[in-house]
Amino acid sequence: MTPIVLVTGASSGIGEALCRECVAKGWKAIGIARSRDRLLALQAELGQGKFYPVVCDVTDATAVLSASEELVKVGLIPTIFFLNAGIAGEECEEDPSHFDLAKHRQIMDVNYFGALTWVMAWEAVCKNNGGATFVATSSVNAFWAPPK
Secondary structure, X not given: OOOEEEEEOOOOHHHHXXXXXXXXXXXXXXXXXXXXHHHHHHHHHHOOOOEEEEEOOOOOHHHHHHHXXXXXXXXXXXXXXXXXXXXXXHHHOOOOOOOOHHHXXXXXXXXXXXXXXXXXXXXXXXXXXXXXXXXXXXXXXXXXXXOO
């Protein structure tokens, strides 16, 4: 049976590289990201039937649940989840002269709750399917704050 991996943040960086690596190993990769154009370009490169693009914002629980239901309907049930979507770097930089709680909420919505929503959406399906592995990445910003 061909392994199926679901990767969030698949349109760039680590997520994109992971999709490439998994497909190169003969796995099926489901790429989750907000950028339809980048996902479709990756699918054109990696091949239909090998890479499945899903446009979804990880901060939208309704969209995550809907995308998950659609994947189950078409029989794409991952056994590996790489929860990689996140914001870091300049997207996380704060104005040093003004505290902005909204920025902190955005970071938590993407980096923390964005991962947990996928776990919630797939928990029962994975239990009924014999289990799954969930891997989550984190930013170096969890340990070291940017200079600003």
